[in-house]
Amino acid sequence: MKHLLTTSELSISEIEQILSEARGFKAGESWLPHNQTFVANLFFEPSTRTKCSFEVAERKLGLEVIPFEVATSSVLKGETLYDTIRTLESVGVNAVVIRHNIDNYFDELVGKTNIPILNAGDGCGHHPTQSLLDLMTIQEEFETFQGIKVAIIGDIRHSRVARSNADALVRLGAEVVFSGPQEWFDESMRQNGHYENIDTAIETSDVVMLLRIQHERHSDSDKHTAEEYHRQYGLTIDREKKMKPNSIIMHPAPVNRDVEIDGRLVECERSRIFKQMENGVYVRMAVLKRALDQYQGGVNNVNDYQKRLLAY
Amino acid sequence: MKHLLTTSELSISEIEQILSEARGFKAGESWLPHNQTFVANLFFEPSTRTKCSFEVAERKLGLEVIPFEVATSSVLKGETLYDTIRTLESVGVNAVVIRHNIDNYFDELVGKTNIPILNAGDGCGHHPTQSLLDLMTIQEEFETFQGIKVAIIGDIRHSRVARSNADALVRLGAEVVFSGPQEWFDESMRQNGHYENIDTAIETSDVVMLLRIQHERHSDSDKHTAEEYHRQYGLTIDREKKMKPNSIIMHPAPVNRDVEIDGRLVECERSRIFKQMENGVYVRMAVLKRALDQYQGGVNNVNDYQKRLLAY
Amino acid sequence: MKHLLTTSELSISEIEQILSEARGFKAGESWLPHNQTFVANLFFEPSTRTKCSFEVAERKLGLEVIPFEVATSSVLKGETLYDTIRTLESVGVNAVVIRHNIDNYFDELVGKTNIPILNAGDGCGHHPTQSLLDLMTIQEEFETFQGIKVAIIGDIRHSRVARSNADALVRLGAEVVFSGPQEWFDESMRQNGHYENIDTAIETSDVVMLLRIQHERHSDSDKHTAEEYHRQYGLTIDREKKMKPNSIIMHPAPVNRDVEIDGRLVECERSRIFKQMENGVYVRMAVLKRALDQYQGGVNNVNDYQKRLLAY
Known part of the structure; x- marks a missing residue:
């Protein structure tokens, strides 16, 4: 079966x-x-x-x-x-x-x-199908997973995508790092990659993979305001400018515009969101x-x- | 038409x-x-x-x-x-x-x-399509309706199935009896069969047809607890052991497991529930x-x- | 596109x-x-x-x-x-x-x-597809729009149909008048047709096009009772009798029976409601x-x- x-x-x-x-x-x-x-x-x-x-x-x-x-x-x-x-x-x-x-x-x-x-x-x-489509999109772009650095950023603890992807990427030879609010980092994920500062992660990765803030799964005490989150951990216009040449942006969608990513970047040249x-x-x-x-x-x-x- | x-x-x-x-x-x-x-x-x-x-x-x-x-x-x-x-x-x-x-x-x-x-x-x-599929299942099993005894057990008063089936079965030559809580027996059904004690009904019938308790159609005063119903009127493991050889169990589903029928019997050898x-x-x-x-x-x-x- | x-x-x-x-x-x-x-x-x-x-x-x-x-x-x-x-x-x-x-x-x-x-x-x-099907139905009936008088009656202000239809009908050569509660008449529609008394409108038009009262879009103070509306502005049995020979009744449906139109007229000979x-x-x-x-x-x-x- x-x-x-x-x-x-x-x-x-x-x-x-x-x-x-x-x-x-x-x-x-x-x-x-x-x-x-x-x-x-x-x-x-x-x-x-x-x-x-x-x-x-x-x-x-x-x-x-x-x-x-x-x-x-x-x-x-x-x-x-x-x-x-x-x-x-x-x-x-x-x-x-x-x-x-x-x-x-x-x-x-x-x-x-x-x-x-x-x-x-x-x-x-x-x-798993989200992971597989992410893998397909990365493979289409870089042809190989060997030596590709992928930053998974955001709501790691509540993300189906983070777990599935990190595991598969590491096995395929990619390097994975996590970023976003450090209190959302799950120690169980350390086997697949370490936590990295948001600016370092964005500036040094080939794939910037943003996750959706799952408002519906957070308790109130746990919440960041949208503006605060965007400023601290989001892909702002400024951060995008510092990305490596040929690096790409991914997001499983639906996107919270101006939270995880500046709305103007959703369909920018680096974005593979709709291609995903x-x-x-x-x-x-x-x-x-x-x-x-x-x-x-x-x-x-x-x-x-x-x-x-x-x-x- | x-x-x-x-x-x-x-x-x-x-x-x-x-x-x-x-x-x-x-x-x-x-x-x-x-x-x-x-x-x-x-x-x-x-x-x-x-x-x-x-x-x-x-x-x-x-x-x-x-x-x-x-x-x-x-x-x-x-x-x-x-x-x-x-x-x-x-x-x-x-x-x-x-x-x-x-x-x-x-x-x-x-x-x-x-x-x-x-x-x-x-x-x-x-x-009617539930009746017809019940009839098809009985016919597949016994080839004839003549002389087949069918016990319809449970929520007779609120059951679409009970009325439709009893009528058709009797016309096709089967014998029908009803069982379950006596206060749920509807006098209008007496033309198609009499009320029988639960143990007699189960032990002497070729077809034990259980009905779903329709919680959503009962008033509070009318309700039995699940455990009480199962013990008094349900198809327990003990009652199943006393069934006639070659007799079968039917239920229109969805089944309330451990109420009308012990959950372990739903897919037992006698059960025709998924075949229905x-x-x-x-x-x-x-x-x-x-x-x-x-x-x-x-x-x-x-x-x-x-x-x-x-x-x- | x-x-x-x-x-x-x-x-x-x-x-x-x-x-x-x-x-x-x-x-x-x-x-x-x-x-x-x-x-x-x-x-x-x-x-x-x-x-x-x-x-x-x-x-x-x-x-x-x-x-x-x-x-x-x-x-x-x-x-x-x-x-x-x-x-x-x-x-x-x-x-x-x-x-x-x-x-x-x-x-x-x-x-x-x-x-x-x-x-x-x-x-x-x-x-637009409602307008087009209305136009198709009128054209099927009269072959031309030239000189055809269409009365649009009822909830003109909240009606998608009224605006779309009036505009297209006038351009195609028909004459449009509006009727119903005068306070629901929208001055912006005057370019396509004037407001007419309900009895005149019904008695002189080739097409009596009734609109649905959109209860869900009216405030309380704005409401007429069903009986009052029917008597004052509805297509009653009496009003239907005074319609021109060969004139037809249209309604985009769903019909509020006995409000916009007497329930007995919904499928009368003049009605094109189901043909629409x-x-x-x-x-x-x-x-x-x-x-x-x-x-x-x-x-x-x-x-x-x-x-x-x-x-x-």
């Missing part, structure tokens, strides 16, 4: 295989399952990017997407996640994409359900193919099919 | 025809309408199973499903159900599937709208075909189409 | 071109884009008619509709409309349909996004084709495709 749960469980060669498939899809390759294949997207937390990105990826693979709205589901009657997934499996759903607010929600599912689970984010834990979103579709096509190819079967480069069916 | 409103209005031969079609779909037969055909699913109450099941059935028949979210519809502006259905009809929707909290909501529609209505549950009234869900898709394909075939037209066993379109 | 933002920005010849395409679609013509094409419908206000109508139109053109539910989107995390649209564009969405409660919401988007925007209603401002909805689908097909044809490309009258793909 080819679940996709965390970046950590993926070997280097599996990551490289997924990125290679994603590049292929971006270059125009295609894949379609042999049979009508159903997938359901279960988003227990708000999302535009990840949900729409999966949805587009699914349609590009010719999958049938079964709508699942938490607010109108039996989850409201107290149904457990396990029973919901078993239900979807019983009615013929072949794979599920899940975002959930509980860390490691998938632990209660794995080994007990018979369809692949693609984790679209769990609590403060993991967000574009790459997300191809990465998701790759992990969906990986999950379905094994037990559903499919065909690559179905250009004739597409000519007949879509491009006419 | 081939509506599907209640099980009672279906003749024995109509039921048998639907079950036969459903078995055919399960065996791999197919049907597609001649023309692009639109269907809308209107769920005014939460549902996972029924909604997803209809959705999968619709896609398997190649129908176009138009999303309808009550929470973002003009129903919020006070639009009547009749005007909503007439609107959908006007924009080209060819059939509607409706779940509504009002008993017999369809009375104000029938004869005035021009598209078939498939009832996916009304108030405490009817739920699987059969639901085929039953819904059958009633959708029945509703659309007449005025839209369609073709059976379109294997070539499917080979080309879906299976490549 | 062929946005569709307001009726006013459309030239007479553009309007005629759209109506001609819409008539073609109604007569059975078809169009499909060359490549798999994605569209998202963003409805920030409740809607049944407009949303379902766009959805059906999109499916008839073979478009892939990406679900976007405001209530489960990052809009809840404070994402701006601009960032949402740029996100959708980045993941591959080719056009967006937007209904929003802010007047001229599109001003902050036009010139900055790279995909066409189809306005499905903004605040109290514009609703039907025409809405064809008008939306026309504007979607217009938006996509230029940069996506497509083919007309793909009957073979349809025979193979849809009609088998």
Whole structure:
């Protein structure tokens, strides 16, 4: 069963295989399952990017997407996640994409359900497709991870992205440093990189990866005002000017404009923010193919099919 | 106009025809309408199973499903159900599937709208596709209904399933008994079967059909605690041991684990709970075909189409 | 970029071109884009008619509709409309349909996004597809706009429809008058037509176009009771009897039965209310084709495709 749960469980060669498939899809390759294949997207937390990105990826693979709205589901009657997934499996759903607010929600599912689970984010834990699209974007830019310095800046403690990325980047040969409010630095992350002063981090890194302040996960005492945060830890116009030549800016979005980053920099020349979103579709096509190819079967480069069916 | 409103209005031969079609779909037969055909699913109450099941059935028949979210519809502006259905009809929707909290909501529609209505549950009234999938599951197990004893246990008064099933089962030749809290027994149901003590019912029936406690429909004074209910009327581990050989357990789900049934029995060997869900898709394909075939037209066993379109 | 933002920005010849395409679609013509094409419908206000109508139109053109539910989107995390649209564009969405409660919401988007925007209603401002379907319905009835008198009656001040329609009708050669509560008449509309007494308006017009009372946009002091409004300004049974021969009744719906119009007249012989909805689908097909044809490309009258793909 080819679940996709965390970046950590993926070997280097599996990551490289997924990125290679994603590049292929971006270059125009295609894949379609042999049979009508159903997938359901279960988003227990708000999302535009990840949900729409999966949805587009699914349609590009010719999958049938079964709508699942938490607010109108039996989850409201107290149904457990396990029973919901078993239900979807019983009615013929072949794979599920899940975002959930509980860390490691998938632990209660794995080994007990018979369809692949693609984790679209769990609590403060993991967000493997975000990591993979970040990796794809860095690889596209620098071709290698060896010797690339990546600064992950901001709300590290509450970030699914920070954990997933730091781990994978280090294994792939990159150097990772963390910055932002020091009290948000999590000692458990020290194995992947040390804390660095904000100005040093921005001035010496090839990739400045900003994280979203997750207001909804902070207690009041823990909060910085937007202006104060921007001045102390944000990517200001001044700090951007001191970045290395050819270094790039990344952000998983949604962006809090003028907090993590000056609004005027969101679409500046160094910014890869919207390119990350574009790459997300191809990465998701790759992990969906990986999950379905094994037990559903499919065909690559179905250009004739597409000519007949879509491009006419 | 081939509506599907209640099980009672279906003749024995109509039921048998639907079950036969459903078995055919399960065996791999197919049907597609001649023309692009639109269907809308209107769920005014939460549902996972029924909604997803209809959705999968619709896609398997190649129908176009138009999303309808009550929470973002003009129903919020006070639009009547009749005007909503007439609107959908006007924009080209060819059939509607409706779940509504009002008993017999369809009375104000029938004869005035021009598209078939498939009832996916009304108030405490009817739920014909649930009945049909229950019948299909029993028939698959025992091949006949003659002489089969079915115990319907639990929240009989608030159950759409109890009414629909008891009526159909009796007409098909089965024996029905009811059990659970005696004060929940509805005298109007006596025509289809008598009330039986919980232990007798479980020990002597071929089918133990448990109903969901509908907490949301009970007043406080009416409530049993979960533990008390389970001990007095639930399918405990002990009671299951005393069931007849080859007898089966059914439940329309969602299950309240450890209330109606011990959580460990939900997927035991006797349980057909997830098989019921699987059969639901085929039953819904059958009633959708029945509703659309007449005025839209369609073709059976379109294997070539499917080979080309879906299976490549 | 062929946005569709307001009726006013459309030239007479553009309007005629759209109506001609819409008539073609109604007569059975078809169009499909060359490549798999994605569209998202963003409805920030409740809607049944407009949303379902766009959805059906999109499916008839073979478009892939990406679900976007405001209530489960990052809009809840404070994402701006601009960032949402740029996100959708980045993941591959080719056009967006937007209904929003802010007047001229599109001003902050036009010139900055790279995909066409189809306005499905903004605040109290514009609703161009509603105007176009009204025009199509009038044209179908009278063949010309020259010399046709149209009375627009009711909640003129809060009506997107009133503004859009009055402007286009006058340019096309029709005569427009306004009626209803005089305090709701907006002086800015005088350029398109004068205020007329309710009985005169109804008795002398070829088209009696009633508007919906938008309770949700009125302050308390501003309110009329339903009965009072109906008696003073509604289309009563008595007033309908005095209408000109061959004159017709229109209403954008949802109808407040027995307020703007006696419930018994909603489907009377003069009423074109449900025909308007039907025409809405064809008008939306026309504007979607217009938006996509230029940069996506497509083919007309793909009957073979349809025979193979849809009609088998």
